[in-house]
Amino acid sequence: MNQPIIRFDHASFGFSGVIALKDISLSIGAGEFVGVIGPNGSGKTTLCRAVLGLMAPIEGHLHIFDCACDKLRCHHRAKIGYLPQKGVVDRNFPVTVLETVMMGRYGALGLFSRPGAHDREIAMAALAHVSMEGYKDTALGHLSGGQQQRVFIARALAQQPKVLLLDEPTTGLDITTQHNVIELVQHLHEELKLTVLLITHDINMIRSRVDRLVLLKTRLYAAGPPADVLKPDILSAVYGKDLVITEKDLVIVEDYHHHH
Amino acid sequence: MLELLTYDFMQRSLLAAAMVGGLCSVVGVFVVLRGLAFVGAGTSHAAFAGVALGYLMGWPPLLLAILFGLATVWITGWVEERGRMKLDVSIGILYTATMALAILFIGLMKTYNAEVYGYLFGSVLSVSSDELRVIGGLAILVLGLILIFSKELYFIAFDQEMADASGIPARAIFFLLLTLVALTVVVSLKTVGAILVFAMILIPASTAYQLTHSLMTLTLYSVIIGTTTSVAGVMISAFWDVPSGPAIVLLATTVFFLSILLSPKRMKRAAPAHAH
Numbered sequence: 046m047n048q049p050i051i052r053f054d055h056a057s058f059g060f061s062g063v064i065a066l067k068d069i070s071l072s073i074g075a076g077e078f079v080g081v082i083g084p085n086g087s088g089k090t091t092l093c094r095a096v097l098g099l100m101a102p103i104e105g106h107l108h109i110f111d112c113a114c115d116k117l118r119c120h121h122r123a124k125i126g127y128l129p130q131k132g133v134v135d136r137n138f139p140v141t142v143l144e145t146v147m148m149g150r151y152g153a154l155g156l157f158s159r160p161g162a163h164d165r166e167i168a169m170a171a172l173a174h175v176s177m178e179g180y181k182d183t184a185l186g187h188l189s190g191g192q193q194q195r196v197f198i199a200r201a202l203a204q205q206p207k208v209l210l211l212d213e214p215t216t217g218l219d220i221t222t223q224h225n226v227i228e229l230v231q232h233l234h235e236e237l238k239l240t241v242l243l244i245t246h247d248i249n250m251i252r253s254r255v256d257r258l259v260l261l262k263t264r265l266y267a268a269g270p271p272a273d274v275l276k277p278d279i280l281s282a283v284y285g286k287d288l289v290i291t292e293k294d295l296v297i298v299e300d301y302h303h304h305h
Numbered sequence: 306m307l308e309l310l311t312y313d314f315m316q317r318s319l320l321a322a323a324m325v326g327g328l329c330s331v332v333g334v335f336v337v338l339r340g341l342a343f344v345g346a347g348t349s350h351a352a353f354a355g356v357a358l359g360y361l362m363g364w365p366p367l368l369l370a371i372l373f374g375l376a377t378v379w380i381t382g383w384v385e386e387r388g389r390m391k392l393d394v395s396i397g398i399l400y401t402a403t404m405a406l407a408i409l410f411i412g413l414m415k416t417y418n419a420e421v422y423g424y425l426f427g428s429v430l431s432v433s434s435d436e437l438r439v440i441g442g443l444a445i446l447v448l449g450l451i452l453i454f455s456k457e458l459y460f461i462a463f464d465q466e467m468a469d470a471s472g473i474p475a476r477a478i479f480f481l482l483l484t485l486v487a488l489t490v491v492v493s494l495k496t497v498g499a500i501l502v503f504a505m506i507l508i509p510a511s512t513a514y515q516l517t518h519s520l521m522t523l524t525l526y527s528v529i530i531g532t533t534t535s536v537a538g539v540m541i542s543a544f545w546d547v548p549s550g551p552a553i554v555l556l557a558t559t560v561f562f563l564s565i566l567l568s569p570k571r572m573k574r575a576a577p578a579h580a581h
Contacts (some may be wrong), residue, residue, distance in 0.1 A: 097468060122469075122471060125470070129464070138463055140516060144519060148459070151457065151460050152468075152472030154456075154471050160456065202332065204471065204481075
């Protein structure tokens with residue numbers, strides 16, 4: 046593994062007396078493509094919030110880049126490009142594609158600085174990376190779900206991040222668009238040498254693309270190459286009777302209901 | 306009509322209306338986009354309770370209006386942040402409680418005080434030079450802060466958690482926005498009154514919302530609509546001798562309904578997109 050840039054060291058996270066993630070020890074190296082999987086309520090989104098600096102560990106430590114993030118809201122946030130879950134953002138908000146992507150520059154610029162021509166160039170380059178430069182003046186609400194995801198990925202890229210953090214980027218998209226979005230993420234990982242942390246329900250979609258899988262169920266059940274993690278005994282222990290193993294694919298029953 | 310413009314009181318009124326109309330319409334953009342519409346209503350009634358207490362006790366009414374307004378928005382923001390109850394519930398409780406306080410304070414006054422009612426219903430035609438200076442000072446302060454923090458305000462209006470995750474001090478900016486709403490309400494009290502100031506904040510931005518998909522254009526349209534309807538409302542008020550607050554608000558409401566009829570968003574919903 047390359048030099049670790051995200052390091053959980055026996056870290057636990059929770060709120061209101063509920064432990065969402067317990068005793069997590071995990072290192073993610075620079076340039077890795079890591080998929081994070083687990084059933085509903087397994088702590089995937091908590092892991093995401095922790096990496097973003099929105100939750101501090103209640104036990105143990107979390108190091109991101111050169112920062113010991115035992116306190117909230119460290120300076121590292123601007124180096125992490127984040128794609129939130131679909132549905133969290135109001136898609137009919139009156140904003141153009143370019144205005145949306147420019148927001149990716151705001152955190153990096155800091156207070157009191159105004160975006161200029163250079164920031165606009167960066168935003169346009171980010172749009173070009175996701176093949177959406179022709180839509181810069183289009184209303185965000187006029188785009189299809191897949192196009193909107195591309196714009197939000199461009200906003201994350203406009204931060205010029207070192208890490209791309211994607212929280213269930215394919216939820217609510219049709220199957221072809223899901224593949225297109227994941228292919229785009231893989232392409233960006235390879236072309237821009239980005240470290241990618243992809244949180245998903247869809248094991249089959251990412252199993253052949255990621256370097257490592259992290260399997261969560263409040264605790265870290267397994268972490269390693271997909272072939273080592275996707276073993277029937279490990280998956281059965283986490284998913285129980287919600288797991289159906291077919292000849293070609295793994296089907297998580299709760300996800301099947303979730304998507305159909 | 307033109308002769309009216311030569312009078313000092315009319316010039317002061319038009320200047321006050323332009324400043325208040327412009328200010329409310331800029332703040333209104335963030336209020337509408339961040340979903341804080343009801344906060345404006347609650348704050349205006351809280352500020353009026355401050356005015357009533359000021360007249361009852363002989364203390365500066367505008368200062369107490371600011372204190373009451375700030376206390377209301379900060380408590381509301383704190384409650385929302387803690388997730389203890391929905392924003393509309395907490396502001397609904399504070400809204401009625403502060404209005405009850407205002408009625409109590411007015412009831413405790415021994416004599417009828419027309420000036421207090423001026424703050425309730427608005428009386429832009431009686432704005433004095435001193436009041437104009439206070440309005441101007443507060444307007445410059447609020448607009449200056451909005452100009453300095455505009456990119457952060459737009460971002461938290463779009464998605465506060467995303468802004469937080471990107472390194473923006475989103476919580477501080479949210480409380481700044483609430484503070485700006487309170488100050489704007491106080492600035493506008495004398496002009497349009499506690500009951501109608503809410504409309505001044507809400508209507509221009511909501512009208513602009515119908516006309517564009519761009520944040521920057523939305524803000525520009527909102528300011529043009531807010532300033533124009535305020536100034537025109539004062540002219541109508543003076544010319545036909547009708548109360549100024551209702552003249553401004555009813556004119557703005559008419560423009561709002563026209564914008565719904567003429568909205569390009571409603572006429573053309575087809576996506577230009579090629580699906581990816």
